[in-house]
Amino acid sequence: MKTRTWPSILAYTSARILIFGCAVILLYVAGARGVLLLGLGLVISALASYVLLNRQRTLIADKLNNRVGKAGAKVTELRDRLDEGTAAEDEGAGGAQASAAEAAAEAPASGRG
Numbered sequence: 001m002k003t004r005t006w007p008s009i010l011a012y013t014s015a016r017i018l019i020f021g022c023a024v025i026l027l028y029v030a031g032a033r034g035v036l037l038l039g040l041g042l043v044i045s046a047l048a049s050y051v052l053l054n055r056q057r058t059l060i061a062d063k064l065n066n067r068v069g070k071a072g073a074k075v076t077e078l079r080d081r082l083d084e085g086t087a088a089e090d091e092g093a094g095g096a097q098a099s100a101a102e103a104a105a106e107a108p109a110s111g112r113g
Contacts, residue, residue: 005060005063005064005067008056008059008060008063009060011056012053012056012057012060015049015052015053015056016045016049016053019045019048019049019052019053020041020042020045022045023040023041023044023045023048024037024038024041024045027040027041027044
């Protein structure tokens with residue numbers, strides 16, 4: 001079963017924002033204001049997200065690694081095809097250059113004879 005990556009990322013990001021909002025509201029009720037409120041909200045929500053959203057983060061990381069692996073395989077395949085084409089061109093050009101050099105070497109020798 002193929003699953004989409006973007007909905008998972010959107011759900012994870014929404015959950016992170018929700019956790020941050022809850023942390024800020026709880027800190028506001030507790031009396032934190034200003035920069036302290038935002039700073040503590042970020043720290044608390046980051047720790048809570050690390051614990052509570054571990055499964056979703058692992059799932060997204062696996063999906064992204066699979067996508068990167070597939071792209072890497074395509075790049076490797078393309079590089080191999082380009083190398084084969086270059087080798088074939090070099091062989092063809094090398095043979096043509098050798099034939100031209102042999103013909104040039106034989107032409108003056110046959111003219112002198």
